[in-house]
Amino acid sequence: MKLPGTVAWTEEGIRILDQTLLPAEVVYRVLETIEELEEAIRALRVRGAPALGVAAAYGLALALRKEKPADRAAFMDALPRARTRLEKTRPTAVNLAWALARCEERVREEKTPRVEDLHAALLDEAHRISEEDRLLCERIGEAGEPLVPDGGSVLTHCNAGALATAGIGTALAPLYRAWKKGKRFEVFADETRPLLQGARLTAWELREAGIPVTVLCEGAAAGLLASGRVGLVLVGADRIAANGDTANKVGTYGLALAAAAHDVPFYVAAPFSTFDPGLPDGRSIPIELRAEEEVTGGRAPRGVRAWNPAFDVTPARLIRGFVTDRGLVRPPFERRPGGRKRIG
């Protein structure tokens, strides 16, 4: 199975596959500064919640390397500044903030005064996050594989595949795993307006992997679900509240409503770290509003406004289960005797 190298560390900087050019061109870029990384994240050259976590972790290493702090104090002073800059690039995906916090914590734990050791610890933590993400994807694939029908169809939204992670993806991982085991099925991919991650990215990586894929407009999904041809809906997640309410690419909520209307199992695949226990429910998830031009660009009349939220929130009651690296988790999540919500 041929899968892309979405994000990797090199001596020159962070190497990414520029996803804005896919599928027409397969171009790898090396980002040498934090400014280049910020631009790449905002422009969605690198995207997908888990891949953003990995890229941001490497971004800290990159920023500190360029900053050349003279001593530990300067290093520890520069670190949160870089962290804050990277955190601001995309507000919804929890992985980004989570990876940055983890890197900073790791460095704070290193008691060494030697700057080169701090650099090494930072880069090591970023490598760990990347390698862990690869393993998480494998485990998500294993946990979700039994859900994949043999001979039927699966519907997915946006791109939660290899291009969104450092591994074989989240929502697509069970499909890759099932295909490898010999199951045969077709994937329907919502094109995912406005940026067409489904038509451009999911279609591209599934075709590269040899899995049959058919693209459709978001508007056609409810009719497809009504037709009875889809046995499973599987999507990724950018942030999951403690009660299971899930933020994912805009359009996911409507898809979940349509799946529920036709009793098609609707599952969310994500690393366990996507759960944000600090948020009681979906109302507190910050939703990124992106540029109006992404929607109006070239087609709407001049001067017409657009409303362009990047994400929406699917309530937990519409989600049959979460496919995670810790196995299949089903809502509703009970309260622990201690009063804290239990996730999984």
Next chain:
Amino acid sequence: MKLPGTVAWTEEGIRILDQTLLPAEVVYRVLETIEELEEAIRALRVRGAPALGVAAAYGLALALRKEKPADRAAFMDALPRARTRLEKTRPTAVNLAWALARCEERVREEKTPRVEDLHAALLDEAHRISEEDRLLCERIGEAGEPLVPDGGSVLTHCNAGALATAGIGTALAPLYRAWKKGKRFEVFADETRPLLQGARLTAWELREAGIPVTVLCEGAAAGLLASGRVGLVLVGADRIAANGDTANKVGTYGLALAAAAHDVPFYVAAPFSTFDPGLPDGRSIPIELRAEEEVTGGRAPRGVRAWNPAFDVTPARLIRGFVTDRGLVRPPFERRPGGRKRIG
């Protein structure tokens, strides 16, 4: 209020506003042959169920004028041939077949042997259909105006406005009427992939009329409805089965599900002739599958398939009411004592 001349008869042929070029260019074309009209209908240069009825009626007049039948027998022989050709251009909209049948019937009723009288009758019937459509739109506007909130927002899908009719539209008619009466509101227009009739056409004609309009992707509509900002969803219809199941532009069904989930009133506006009493329910409405290229065009990887139905079917239970030229009609439709379903 400035509204476009969507379709009109001229000495040279059928004058249409070419909707494939909007909003970038406002180009009127005169179609001089039935071939040109067939192409214009298939390419959606002229579109919208009521406008298609008017265009098809004029198309018969055009075809017969070009055919130059020598006598009544030749005229009556050519007429159904032209009718069949035009009927085949778009299978879903009932108005097209309805207008063609009505023209043919009118001509059959003319017992004159004079070919010029038959021509005159045919053209007269087409003019009547056009003028009636204008009046139907006015009545739909009147019937629906009380539903329009003053100060709130209305969400619509595709284009069911002046560009889809020979008048002020169907779904947009109540909005034009309410605006003229002094109500103030904002319109959210689904962009309506793949052909962007919302972003291109609805946004254009509302802006021309001075009504504030904001475009959004279909995927964002469920989140918008969840936000509580929308007081009314109003869409058009291409065909309505006897039980109220409604075929309209693909994406309407998902929108209706989301409106129901948030208890936002969902209404369908259409001339009464859009009801097809011959179809018991939505399952028997033929759904046009259009070219895959409309979806994949330029963005999806080469060789990837697309599923591109032009319409979907919204079950009657999700529709709060129908705004028609005969007033507001609410499902469920009862059976008459005689056993025939009663519409309205």
